[in-house]
Amino acid sequence: MSVHAGGRQWTASTFAVHGHHYALVDLHGLEPGTVTPYSVEVDGSKVWPEPEHGFPPPVVATLKPGKPLRLAYGSCRTSVPHDSAGNRTHGVDALRAYALKMISGTDERWPDLVVFLGDQVYADLTSEQMQEFIKSRRDISEPPGEELQDYEEYAHLYYLAWSDPANRWLLSTLPSAMIFDDHDIRDDWNASRTWREEMQQKPWWHQRIVAGLASYWVYQHLGNLSPQDRAADPVWQVIAGHHGDGEPDVSRELDRLAERADREPESYRWSFCRDFGDTRLIVVDSRAARNLAPDRRALLDDVEMAWLDDRMQGGFRHLLVGTSLPFLLPMGLHHLESWDEAISEGAWAGSRPAQGKSCGRLSTWSTGVPSKRASGGWRRWPGRWRTAGAARHRKRWRSSPATSTSPTSPRWNAAPAAGSSRPSAPPSATPCPGCCGPSAPSCPTAWPRPLARWPPARPRFRTRDCTGPRSRVPGSTTTWPASKLPPRG
Incomplete structure (x- = not known):
């Protein structure tokens, strides 16, 4: 595969994972503060941008020294058709809408980076298109049913998520960074030790978690890594160290990494840190790196917390911390x-x-x-x-x-329960x-x-959907006089 930009060319060999082929091309030597259109060729044939695709040429934009960082972010994006039915059930695709706004010719400056903060794909809540693909491979009445089972299904899910022309153009034009949340694997992933133990008893779960983490490494995580971090990655070392004929197949190595990362979270880090001038962005894995011990529950285990503490110190002027969870809860x-x-x-x-x-x-x-x-x-x-x-x-x-x-x-x-040492009530209990x-x-x-x-x-808050002199408590039929509630803010 080769990338052509500004009269220069960069090449990279492909690698294989479970029958799919990928390549990562490292563009170096570009001038700071420049915007350069580019094209992609495979075996001498131009594959991107596609002919008459109707969008501006994709570009590689390098940061201008001293320029303030402009960042866009979002999460929880479902892949459904962009028609009236899809908009009615899932809402308008904000990512696609932003891409269309970018090409509309507005004077608003484009972001320097777009950050995806989890649930880029929904492996447990699949669309009709995804279910049709699953039905073509296996009996959907057998577990895991309409949910994803293996790497092949994950690969198709990512294809559905990112093949829309507008979204594909945006991802080819804006640098991106990503982190998973629960739906990238399954709802409430690693919510508790009990949840984890229950899932491990399901015969299909091992294949699911390995495929989920392996596909995440390919489709999301690999692009998060700096050249230095990528060179230290054990799977990437296999790819970079291949000098024989053909392409390296890292299916086995990647599955082993995913299996071990699930079994021993401290053995691999999904969190990452990137510097943009005097601004540091730290994106934290708050799913796989949890401490699930009942007496020491934490979003980050000790190893991950020490890494975060170390990265939050330095000579930068601005610090941005991204996580898929609202860790600053009231x-x-x-x-x-x-x-x-x-x-x-x-x-x-x-x-x-x-x-x-x-x-x-x-x-x-x-x-x-x-x-x-x-x-x-x-x-x-x-x-x-x-x-x-x-x-x-x-x-x-x-x-x-x-x-x-x-x-x-x-x-x-x-x-x-029978045999339990827990008393039914303390000796001096009151009704x-x-x-x-x-x-x-x-x-x-x-x-x-x-x-x-x-x-x-009494709940002491006012809801946003108040329309009269009384305010409704969400999820109930109880109302309280508006005069009893404090003002907003």
């Missing part, structure tokens, strides 16, 4: 998610509740949380719990109604006003420290 949301995660793990019931039960429980709490005084004292989660909280159910709160709004549930009123049932004693002391701050009995 403390109320942090404690609420931690509480729900504890319930999901069976902290008060002796066993895990059925999936969706804790979501229904939350709808009750959103309309009226008993005060600390009435309940005899709340309990606080260990201080090392990080803001990942209850990632297991967080997205379901936003996207679907609660399964139950009953103030009580037999699941939470259940007695301790519980509804947390565990109308006549049940107060909650067992699963957590040792009282919660000093917790939302009061």
